[in-house]
Amino acid sequence: MYPAPFEYERAESVEDALSLMDEHSDSITELLAGGHSLLPTMKAGLATPDVVIDIGEIDALRGIENAEGSITVGALTPYSAVDDSETVWTETAVFADAAHHIGDVQVRNRGTVGGNIAHADPASDLPAALLAADGTVIAHGPDGERSIAADEFFEASYMTALAEDELLTRIELPKRGGHAGAYAKKPSPSSGYAIVGVAVVLETDGNTVTDARVAVNGAMDHAVRLEPVEEALSGESFTDETITTAAERATDDLDTAMVMDDLQASNEFRAQLVEVYTERALDTALDRSSVAPPAAD
Numbered sequence: 001m002y003p004a005p006f007e008y009e010r011a012e013s014v015e016d017a018l019s020l021m022d023e024h025s026d027s028i029t030e031l032l033a034g035g036h037s038l039l040p041t042m043k044a045g046l047a048t049p050d051v052v053i054d055i056g057e058i059d060a061l062r063g064i065e066n067a068e069g070s071i072t073v074g075a076l077t078p079y080s081a082v083d084d085s086e087t088v089w090t091e092t093a094v095f096a097d098a099a100h101h102i103g104d105v106q107v108r109n110r111g112t113v114g115g116n117i118a119h120a121d122p123a124s125d126l127p128a129a130l131l132a133a134d135g136t137v138i139a140h141g142p143d144g145e146r147s148i149a150a151d152e153f154f155e156a157s158y159m160t161a162l163a164e165d166e167l168l169t170r171i172e173l174p175k176r177g178g179h180a181g182a183y184a185k186k187p188s189p190s191s192g193y194a195i196v197g198v199a200v201v202l203e204t205d206g207n208t209v210t211d212a213r214v215a216v217n218g219a220m221d222h223a224v225r226l227e228p229v230e231e232a233l234s235g236e237s238f239t240d241e242t243i244t245t246a247a248e249r250a251t252d253d254l255d256t257a258m259v260m261d262d263l264q265a266s267n268e269f270r271a272q273l274v275e276v277y278t279e280r281a282l283d284t285a286l287d288r289s290s291v292a293p294p295a296a297d
């Protein structure tokens with residue numbers, strides 16, 4: 001299908017994008033980043049913006065910076081650049097792992113980190129990774145920049161804390177050298193989107209888990225933390241037994257009636273997948289971690 005007619009604007013800079021957003025604030029506007037969600041939605045007639053503002057040429061929004069204490073990823077950075085970054089894999093493996101699992105090579109070369117997070121599709125891969133990584137979204141609006149913690153960002157299906165007059169410019173991911181992180185996903189056989197995807201980040205002191213952040217995509221209408229799993233891991237030895245016990249608690253806090261239910265997976269099956277993929281993500285994290293195996297008796 002062809003999209004409905006729309007006006008096209010190209011922004012040359014962040015300031016230019018904000019001014020175009022303001023100029024067209026009485027119309028329905030959409031930002032065009034990688035276009036891999038917006039264009040299919042427009043072609044299907046599910047989005048009919050009056051104005052499309054192309055931000056794809058704003059170079060200042062592209063790139064990965066190894067800053068003090070955090071890794072900064074510009075909104076227009078494609079997933080392939082995240083997956084190719086040794087720095088991201090070393091400092092916040094969960095995010096690189098989630099990017100690695102997205103769609104296929106074309107999607108990974110065109111889709112952008114900012115577009116994925118701003119669009120907040122419940123089946124996208126980056127939201128749970130951002131939550132598990134304890135990341136921060138930087139939004140730029142008419143009054144300047146503000147930071148939004150990942151825990152406050154995702155609100156509902158396709159709904160975030162981003163205001164209509166704000167542009168997501170970058171995300172910040174705390175550096176976690178020496179951590180254990182992983183993302184495990186059951187992909188849709190047709191699209192590659194997550195039927196369920198679980199992101200885990202664990203800090204360890206010797207064999208003991210000192211801090212755990214675990215989050216899931218695809219299960220609820222937006223990415224959510226799995227706090228019972230985090231509680232079951234914290235303070236415990238990082239072993240196969242702990243992982244199995246913790247994963248069994250994956251759906252404790254999820255309202256089963258609200259778990260997503262569609263042609264790809266019933267809510268009952270999805271709930272089972274949440275448990276299975278929590279265990280798989282934790283297993284991978286354990287394999288990748290520097291935790292020494294417990295001493296033999």
Ligand SMILES: Cc1cc2nc3c(=O)[nH]c(=O)nc-3n(C[C@H](O)[C@H](O)[C@H](O)COP(=O)(O)OP(=O)(O)OC[C@H]3O[C@@H](n4cnc5c(N)ncnc54)[C@H](O)[C@@H]3O)c2cc1C
Pocket residue numbers: 029030031032033034035036037038039040075101102103104107110111112113114115116118119121123124125126162166167168169191192193194
């Ligand atoms: C065949 C196929 C398979 C896919 N598989 C997966 C998958 O496995 N996992 C996955 O996570 N995703 C998948 N996707 C979706 C893909 O990752 C999209 O790229 C992503 O959802 C949106 O990013 P984008 O840069 O393409 O944004 P666009 O499509 O350009 O924009 C999407 C929305 O976000 C808004 N937006 C974009 N950038 C910003 C910004 N900087 N600030 C504020 N708002 C902004 C736009 O206004 C628009 O409403 C798939 C897509 C396709 C076509």
